[in-house]
Amino acid sequence: MLSKVFREFLFKNRAQAQNKLSACEGLFPGGNVVKPEFGCLGITDECMLRCKMCYKWQPDIFISEKDVNSYPSVDQYRKFLNELRELVDKEFVLNFGGGEALLFEHIYEVIKIGSEYGFRTNLNSNGFLIDEQVARRLADAGLENIKLSLDSVDSKIHDHMRGVKGVHERVLKAIDNLHKFAPKIRVALISVIYEQTYRDFIPLIEWINNNEKIEHVLVMVAMQPNNTPEEKNWWNGKYEFLWPKDKKAVGRLIDELIEMKNKRYKINNSAAQLKAVKKYLEYPEKFVKKTTCNMDKAVHVSSIGQLFLCFNYGILGDIRNGDDLRKIWVSDKAQQVREKIKRCKKNCHFLINCFFEEDKIPSNLQNL
Numbered sequence: 001m002l003s004k005v006f007r008e009f010l011f012k013n014r015a016q017a018q019n020k021l022s023a024c025e026g027l028f029p030g031g032n033v034v035k036p037e038f039g040c041l042g043i044t045d046e047c048m049l050r051c052k053m054c055y056k057w058q059p060d061i062f063i064s065e066k067d068v069n070s071y072p073s074v075d076q077y078r079k080f081l082n083e084l085r086e087l088v089d090k091e092f093v094l095n096f097g098g099g100e101a102l103l104f105e106h107i108y109e110v111i112k113i114g115s116e117y118g119f120r121t122n123l124n125s126n127g128f129l130i131d132e133q134v135a136r137r138l139a140d141a142g143l144e145n146i147k148l149s150l151d152s153v154d155s156k157i158h159d160h161m162r163g164v165k166g167v168h169e170r171v172l173k174a175i176d177n178l179h180k181f182a183p184k185i186r187v188a189l190i191s192v193i194y195e196q197t198y199r200d201f202i203p204l205i206e207w208i209n210n211n212e213k214i215e216h217v218l219v220m221v222a223m224q225p226n227n228t229p230e231e232k233n234w235w236n237g238k239y240e241f242l243w244p245k246d247k248k249a250v251g252r253l254i255d256e257l258i259e260m261k262n263k264r265y266k267i268n269n270s271a272a273q274l275k276a277v278k279k280y281l282e283y284p285e286k287f288v289k290k291t292t293c294n295m296d297k298a299v300h301v302s303s304i305g306q307l308f309l310c311f312n313y314g315i316l317g318d319i320r321n322g323d324d325l326r327k328i329w330v331s332d333k334a335q336q337v338r339e340k341i342k343r344c345k346k347n348c349h350f351l352i353n354c355f356f357e358e359d360k361i362p363s364n365l366q367n368l
């Protein structure tokens, strides 16, 4: 149900609103507003690790030198979250990402505001900083879920991928600390299939499945490293060391994961997402979906407050300037981006790993 304020905003000038409605095919199908379904605050770009598959720790290629560390204030986040609250369903999950989100000095305050506004909250973290005090502070802020990265049961492999010795041990301690000092926070893992990790993936899933402190695992797959200029066919270039070479072996792994999922292992991906991962590993150049990318329903905020749907198609506003998300969401500019999103055929991280949505093909077109 739309709030009174938002309804008034939309219908203040009825003629204008009608034009907007008809111009926004897809945004208001059948007269209903399509609401944001995925939200992520990339709250900082800083990170203390030196991962082989992510260069967030190097100067950001999208953010100019003068803007670095020009973070929104807590009040600006509060205003943004207030506007977002009006657009979304009760169950909407607010994701905090990075960089390492725990390096943002006001992270606890922003999580707390999110919780107080009734959002479900999730924080992604490399686990490095989660000692007793951090676990308690996250619990006090009302955090509901946390996802920690763990790519291997073998500490040498995980530490090698993360570029810092001892990270594996710190993740295991983080799981214990959260279990002990923040028992209401649900702890999940994110594990990524790389050339270096796929061989030990089943033992990792078994270990997770038998660990009562872990709610589930979300399986992800290798992408071109974050914060690198886009390279066509990256899996054949500079970053091919991440790409699993043995297609048959990795295909069997995905089949096994689907079987495990069917046997109720704690794998959070849908079977459709795992099938898309398999297709991607076999034919990375072919778009994994039959329909379109679903990022038209995403709200992203960069570390410096820029608002966008997809990072690839431009900035729509800036919470540091007080831009109103409710206006941006229905703006012509946002709709132009949605048109581009509909045509985009990139197998990117957001599409496959972060916010995968199964194709919904009308039954009369399914066999075409």
Ligand code: SF4
Residues within 6 Å of the ligand: 047, 048, 049, 050, 051, 053, 054, 055, 056, 057, 098, 099, 100, 126, 162, 226
């Ligand atoms: S993957 Fe995560 S932990 Fe690694 S450098 Fe990037 S932000 Fe940091």
Ligand code: SF4
Residues within 6 Å of the ligand: 293, 294, 295, 310, 311, 312, 340, 341, 342, 344, 345, 346, 347, 348, 349, 350, 351
């Ligand atoms: S598939 Fe294209 S539109 Fe969708 S998130 Fe990726 S780059 Fe953006």
